[in-house]
Amino acid sequence: MIKQGILNPQINSLISRVRHTNTLVIADRGFPFWPMIETVDIALVDDIPQVLDVLSAIRENFVIGHIFMAEEFLQENSEQTRDEFAKAMEGIPVTYEPHIEFKRRVPSAIGLIRTGDTMQYANMILESA
Numbered sequence: 001m002i003k004q005g006i007l008n009p010q011i012n013s014l015i016s017r018v019r020h021t022n023t024l025v026i027a028d029r030g031f032p033f034w035p036m037i038e039t040v041d042i043a044l045v046d047d048i049p050q051v052l053d054v055l056s057a058i059r060e061n062f063v064i065g066h067i068f069m070a071e072e073f074l075q076e077n078s079e080q081t082r083d084e085f086a087k088a089m090e091g092i093p094v095t096y097e098p099h100i101e102f103k104r105r106v107p108s109a110i111g112l113i114r115t116g117d118t119m120q121y122a123n124m125i126l127e128s129a
Helices: 009-016 051-059 072-076 079-086 099-108
Strands: 023-027 038-041 064-070 093-098 112-116 124-128
Touching: 009 038, 009 112, 023 051, 023 099, 051 079, 051 124, 064 079, 064 099, 072 079, 093 099, 099 124
Parallel strands: 023 112, 038 112, 064 093
Antiparallel strands: 023 124, 064 124
């Protein structure tokens, strides 16, 4: 029995299949469903869990080389929220791009983890190093 780290077997399986330069999406509760991408839905209620909860858990065993986010995140959220995300992503290069461009990257992802996050444009694509 796993006693620490990520306990969810579907997330463990998904992460173990991500290789060099593959991508993994962490999405909010309203992110569109992509039938061609394996989705692990861990949304429980509004804001549980949040995107940053998943990012924090994943960083323990996942080498992130780059993060992509929608530039609308910067426009739609407070300075405090932007600072929280910057702290959580510290040491990882981040590219902000138009949301429409961000969504074009999604179909090539190995999988998607859907959270209960209600924050505007909190979605991120993690590219493995």
